[in-house]
Amino acid sequence: MFEARVLRRHIVELAYRGRSAHLGCALSLVEICAALYGGVMRYDRDNPSAPDRDLLVLSKGHGVMALYACFRELGWITDDDVRGYLHNGTRLRGLSESDVPGCEVSSGSLGHGLPVAVGMAYGIARLHSDRRVWCIVGDGEMNEGSMWEAMLFAAHHRLEKLTVIVDANGFQAMGRTDEVLSTEPLVAKFEAFGFATVECDGHDLPALTAALAPQDDHRLAPRAVIARTVKGQGLSFAAADNRWHYIRLDEAARAAALEELR
Numbered sequence: 001m002f003e004a005r006v007l008r009r010h011i012v013e014l015a016y017r018g019r020s021a022h023l024g025c026a027l028s029l030v031e032i033c034a035a036l037y038g039g040v041m042r043y044d045r046d047n048p049s050a051p052d053r054d055l056l057v058l059s060k061g062h063g064v065m066a067l068y069a070c071f072r073e074l075g076w077i078t079d080d081d082v083r084g085y086l087h088n089g090t091r092l093r094g095l096s097e098s099d100v101p102g103c104e105v106s107s108g109s110l111g112h113g114l115p116v117a118v119g120m121a122y123g124i125a126r127l128h129s130d131r132r133v134w135c136i137v138g139d140g141e142m143n144e145g146s147m148w149e150a151m152l153f154a155a156h157h158r159l160e161k162l163t164v165i166v167d168a169n170g171f172q173a174m175g176r177t178d179e180v181l182s183t184e185p186l187v188a189k190f191e192a193f194g195f196a197t198v199e200c201d202g203h204d205l206p207a208l209t210a211a212l213a214p215q216d217d218h219r220l221a222p223r224a225v226i227a228r229t230v231k232g233q234g235l236s237f238a239a240a241d242n243r244w245h246y247i248r249l250d251e252a253a254r255a256a257a258l259e260e261l262r
Contacts, residue, residue: 002034002073004205008234009261010069010082016254018086020094022062024232024244028169028202029066029136032227035208036134037070048076048101054131055104055120059113060138060167061096064103068092071102111144113137114164118150121162121222132161132214140172142183148193154222155194162222163212164195167202169231171242190224202227235260 007030015023036056037043044050048071058067068085071077077092077100084090091100095108104120107113117135124131141147154162166186170177177183190197196219200211211225231245232238235257249257 002038004030007069010072011065012257014065014085016249019248021246025063026065027233028229028231029063031203031205033066033070040212055133057113057117057135058096061107064096110141111146115150118154121159136165139168143181151193158220159222160220164224166226169229171231186226195224196221197224199226202229
């Protein structure tokens with residue numbers, strides 16, 4: 001089991017060491033990643049490139065520190081990787097990069113990861129494999145037309161091994177999603193596009209685990225989980241404050257964050 005508090009401490013340390021932005025959007029992903037790596041997703045702890053593993057595509061690649069936090073707990077990255085985050089010559093960057101074991105795709109340009117995940121799921125269906133594809137997207141990212149085209153393709157080909165997880169934290173880079181360009185109602189829209197869709201509290205780990213667990217409902221349809229989250233969750237000074245899409249942690253903020261997460 002992955003402990004959310006511990007994962008958030010790793011994220012804080014990464015953000016501080018790398019002088020990195022995107023703290024808020026990594027913190028909203030913690031329970032989603034904890035549920036996937038905590039038992040929902042099939043993978044080999046000793047080999048992140050195992051050929052029979054499930055595939056996780058982080059389409060909102062700027063939230064990659066949440067993945068790195070899980071990788072640290074799994075031993076796929078080290079304390080030296082954390083201390084050297086975003087320094088010259090180190091292997092971890094501020095977006096998901098496919099040369100890092102555990103990161104299946106290079107992502108960051110929003111609207112690109114889901115089409116890649118759909119392609120993966122289509123290939124898996126053609127091979128009659130039992131592997132699954134999980135794709136984490138942002139609610140702001142749903143503004144991109146390529147997302148909806150990919151969803152149409154997934155539903156048309158009944159890609160039942162695909163699950164799209166929307167980190168619906170209510171914000172995007174320039175403001176609230178309901179002010180910039182709302183994509184709600186997400187549940188109704190995913191259902192209209194042919195997805196078997198559920199909605200849950202994205203910080204309730206048991207509820208998330210139940211929502212993400214493969215369903216034997218014989219629907220032959222892709223699945224979607226709309227996870228309602230809080231950007232900056234876990235830190236009182238960052239929660240639901242979109243400035244933390246950009247603000248870097250200084251020493252005082254790091255100390256305050258680590259005190260809250262003790």
